[in-house]
Amino acid sequence: MEACQNLLDQRNALAEQAMKAEIALVRTIRERICPILSQQADGANANDRNELTIDY
Secondary structure, eight states: OHHHHHHHHHHHHHHHHHHHHHHHHHHHHHHHHOHHHHHHHHHHHHTOTTSOOOOO
16 A cells, blocks of 8 residues: 555656646747747736646
């Protein structure tokens, strides 16, 4: 049981890292393609920093 929990914890940590990397990549590409859209998205996310950042 403990081994399964360790594997699950590792998977969750890797999934979180992958999501953060993907969001960073999307932001970089969005900034290159359309800086105005990027500013709008960042402004929308700045409204509530206590919540999980929504990236689109």
